[in-house]
Amino acid sequence: MSDPDWWRGAAIYQVYPRSYQDTNGDGLGDLKGISRRLPHIASLGVEAIWLSPFFKSPMADMGYDVSDYCAVDPMFGTLDDFDEMVAQAHRLGLKIIIDQVLSHTSDRHPWFVESRASRTNPKADWFVWADPKPDGGAPNNWLSNFGGPAWEWDSVRKQYYLHNFLTSQPDLNFHNPKVQEALLDTVRFWLDRGVDGFRLDTVNFYVHDRRLRDNPPLRMTDAQKARQTNPYEYQNHLYDKTRPENLAFLRRFRALLDEYEDRTSVGEVGDGRRSLKTVAAYTSGGDKLHMCYTFDMLGPDFSAEFVAKRIRAFEAIVKDGWICWAFSNHDVNRHVTRWTKPGGSPEAIARFAIALLACLRGSICIYQGEELGLEEAELAFEDLRDPYGIRFWPGFKGRDGCRTPMPWESGAGHAGFTSGLPWLPVPDQHRSRAVDRQDGDPDSVLSLYRQVFAFRKQELPLVKGSIHLLDSPKGVLMFLRSFENERLLCVFNFSQSPVDFAVPAEAVGIAALPLPGAHGRVEAGLLSLAGLGVFVGRTGCTP
Template identity: 55%
Template sequence: MVKDWWRGAVIYQIYPRSFMDSNGDGIGDLPGITARLDHVADLGADAIWVSPFFRSPMKDFGYDVADYRAVDPMFGTLADFDALLARAHALGLKVIIDQVLSHTSDQHAWFAASRASRQNPQADWYVWADPRPDGTPPNNWLSVFGGSAWQWDSRRRQYYLHSFLTEQPDLNFHCQAVQDTLLGEVRFWCERGVDGFRFDACNHQFHDAQLRDNPPADGGEVSTVRADNPYAMQQHRHDKSQPENLVFLERLRRLLDEYGAVALGEVGDENAPPVMAQYTERGKRLHLAYSFSLLTSEHSARHLRTQVEALDQALAETDGWGCWAVSNHDVPRVASRWNANGQDDTRRDRLWLALLLSLRGSASVYQGEELGLPEAEVPFELLQDPYGRAFWPEFKGRDGARTPIPWLADAQHAGFTSGAPWLPVSDTHIPLAIDQQEGDPQSMLHFSRALLRWRRGQPLLRMGSMKFLDAPEPLLWFERRDGDASLQAVFNLSAEPASLALPQALAPIAGAPFSGARIEGRTLALPPFGVFFGEPLHAP
């Protein structure tokens, strides 16, 4: 289990800009993370995932890297990172860092060299293409952030590919020198002692070398972006998830195995389960793949079962492994996104966290989920996210999930910073500040700690197989099993009481941090947003 610590692990995602500011400039930083790591250790997480802190012009807040080996001054120094790493390890926490290999910033030295001419050693390090005879882009590929994925460059008199912002040109993975160089960047951080990497947009690393057009969406896809974004109108058959990427991932895995480092891949695809299964196949490529399936607004029992079964079945065929999340820095917080009636209810927040930590796979908990933070409202004039500014007002961007963590209810800016925060601290978050919840034994924070502590003693929830059992809406029911050992979990996803007829007698599992469920004979009665963990009274 030490070697495979990542199987069933709870990974706490830290968004550095918004976790803790140590120097009063209003932006969270590495020393701030180090100062507050006790909070994560006390929660009971196994690892932290730190979103990008590399040198960057911050057009996409660090996901546009200008130097893979340098810490951006707003976050600190390499020495600050080393101190963070040492403190995390002293607390028993593994450290995973974000690594963005599919693209760089347009301010990276590599891109400056590449765009200088068509004849230089790095000319083909990015994806360049001639225009069509009428001057239009070489094909119909679209950017995730809206509009064409091609940007004209007058120096080379060619277009370059950018799957995201125009300031994020795509690297050309068909170039061997690019692959070799990027592996060197990964090795730099392995040598520094990190325990793993979260590889951003890792299925975007190759494109179709023939630059063939994408076909239109036929309605059968589950898009990874909003319906009002034209990106959802295509099947992304040629601009990502290319077969050549499997070979590169095998090279990457061999490098990581030299250091015992773990690879968590972000795989955003309209047909993600088979891609994730390929990417994590039998220890040849990634260790685990990050799922987007539960990051949408749909959350009926039927939908959740469909999404989880699809991935579980695909991974079973390749002995792959997934990582679930219900919130992250790119989507509205689950406390608001899955809130049908608009009423705050800690019972519901507890249910979603319990569900996340009960699925087969590893779990990523986004900072603030342990507090039950709702989505923050950020007015347009304070909006920072270019994605939100482009699609306002139908889409307000990602800033509502990125506002600072509230540490101290009575302190300026809730104790996040002594300066002006880069995004405002939400008024709705201040009553949920960590110091307030510390003093309330019934708070979401105390529940989160109790749940993670209890889960550590339930090996079936970390490693057992998973099988759904039929239950009517709004109930979700599944079994986790290993040999003769069995655990059953039932979730009432509604604000009304519900009951379930049981085919066999179940007994509550001792220590589960839930109350209110009752078993009367063979009937399980659940309160609103109730959760029940049970085991058979007799061996099957």
């Protein structure tokens, strides 16, 4: 039966196409490779797949610089390959969400080629152009995420154009209604091909301040400044992103999606300290995005107190909207590496983290290889392909360490990813965690992921229920998930040491999560939980 709310509480699996499976020996993953591996994804028990960009592109930023929104880049295959992949995914019960990069294009997109040709052509104002200051300098102090000013001089128009990322990624002018119409037409193209939703890249970057006002400095302590490797973080980005006019476009986008059955949208919100307020604005009212995700859980902070603070903030700020939690993606170090303390066990963190993610209120997203417990790859500078990492090396080593090819077969060349030379090397340490080594092993991380997703699906409080934080000892996170008359008590010991403390006496553990301490004993209202232990139990306790 049709379910327009299938996305609410869903588990989504992110595929980075160039690193998933190569079928033609060129060392680059492709759409046929994804089709070949769809049974693996389906076996996890997730509801949907998010595909990172596969559109035609010069690949200056690995496909996030689009030169044709309605074409598949030849390195990934053809439109027919895409259609077959979608059909096969649907046969397996999987939804397909594609990455839409609407804030900017490639400088080789025909729209920009025409726009930069003169100040009077039909697309002259499709991008953000501005005259120089009297001294020839950039129009304002805005900075690029990828380093340096956010403005590039064009010798033909004798003006600057805005680029929030690479100079080869010019920003579209959303103040022009024709630009919005053209972008929505590209969205309709993919809706008509049967995609089930869109992940909107840099969704809060669409609209810029018409007056091009300077961003003020961000108040930071000296210690905070010392941690920054990118000067972009020194500004309070009031005028180059998250402008109020963005909401009008999101309403137009949602209205288009609502013309089709059971479609969804998830926006990427990179907005620093304002992120949850932005999520609230973008997902409230049922007339904009269905859900958003932020970078709140994609950093180095991992403690009971930090997670509780994020949950409390979300529940207080986002009243009628929805969030999609993630611990890893293609832009950050893998969480197993980020959160494993010196001398700690990466596998224990992998097990603990997926249990936590599955119990949070919201939809959840996992990144390819996470289900194997993969750690961040250590790459030499000469192996890097990420322009961001190359720009800021060695203070920041870039994003390639989480983008290395998926290891399928431990004993095969390049771990079964390709018969050719892979675009990034396959780390030797990933071979021992390959799919064929874990598949069928009931004690593997892969097996645990399957069990966790099956458990989450059958427990309505985890999918649809409310969340209520409970007082707990330092280093322990405890909350109730409630739906109708069902209540689950979820307890997570973030410390490495055992802990005993009081819980509702009637709590009964559910033997579904094979984790250290997962079957912690409750005797006379006292829970005994091992280090990095998890307890999920039924209870009659009320908030």
